Amino acid sequence: MPGITHFEIHAGDPERAVRFYRNVFGWNITRWEGGEYWLVTTGPDDEPGINGGIIRRRDRVDGTAVIGYVCSIDVDAIDRYLQAVQDEGGEIVGPRNAVPGLGWLAYAKDTEGNIFALFQNDAAAG
Numbered sequence: 100m101p102g103i104t105h106f107e108i109h110a111g112d113p114e115r116a117v118r119f120y121r122n123v124f125g126w127n128i129t130r131w132e133g134g135e136y137w138l139v140t141t142g143p144d145d146e147p148g149i150n151g152g153i154i155r156r157r158d159r160v161d162g163t164a165v166i167g168y169v170c171s172i173d174v175d176a177i178d179r180y181l182q183a184v185q186d187e188g189g190e191i192v193g194p195r196n197a198v199p200g201l202g203w204l205a206y207a208k209d210t211e212g213n214i215f216a217l218f219q220n221d222a223a224a225g
Contacts, residue, residue: 101180105171105218106139106151109164113137116153128153133199169206169216177203177219184209184217199225 110116117128117137127140137153151171156164174180181191184207192214193206202221208214 101172101174103149103170104173105216106149107169107171107216108139108151108153109156109166109169110153111156111164113153113155120153133201165206165214167214169214171204171216171218174217174219177205177217180217181205181207197224 108116108120113135120126120139121128124141128137130137131152135155139151139153141150142148151168156166172180177195181195184191188210190208191205192208193204193216195203195205198204198218200222202224203219205217206214207217
């Protein structure tokens with residue numbers, strides 16, 4: 100069963116968001132070497148919770164930038180799940196893109212207008 104494995108905080112000013120989350124919650128946040136993305140560790144691996152990232156707000160949905168947290172769902176076949184989203188009345192709002200060396204990422208909207216991400220691990224993506 101696919102589970103939520105990651106979250107993203109979309110920010111107009113990522114550096115400001117990094118400062119905010121570090122100062123408020125004490126999260127460990129480091130910039131990813133692969134681009135303008137910050138990896139967020141929210142707690143120890145042996146405690147409940149998930150880690151995530153901070154990304155510069157860029158994708159627009161219905162004319163509005165994504166505001167909020169986007170949860171990523173780990174899937175074994177992203178194209179199959181993208182089709183299932185559409186079959187069930189959802190919408191693809193960010194096409195499948197490679198995250199070099201990590202996998203494939205796409206954004207979708209559920210029937211209630213909530214944005215989520217699908218991620219398929221694939222070290223050969225790029």
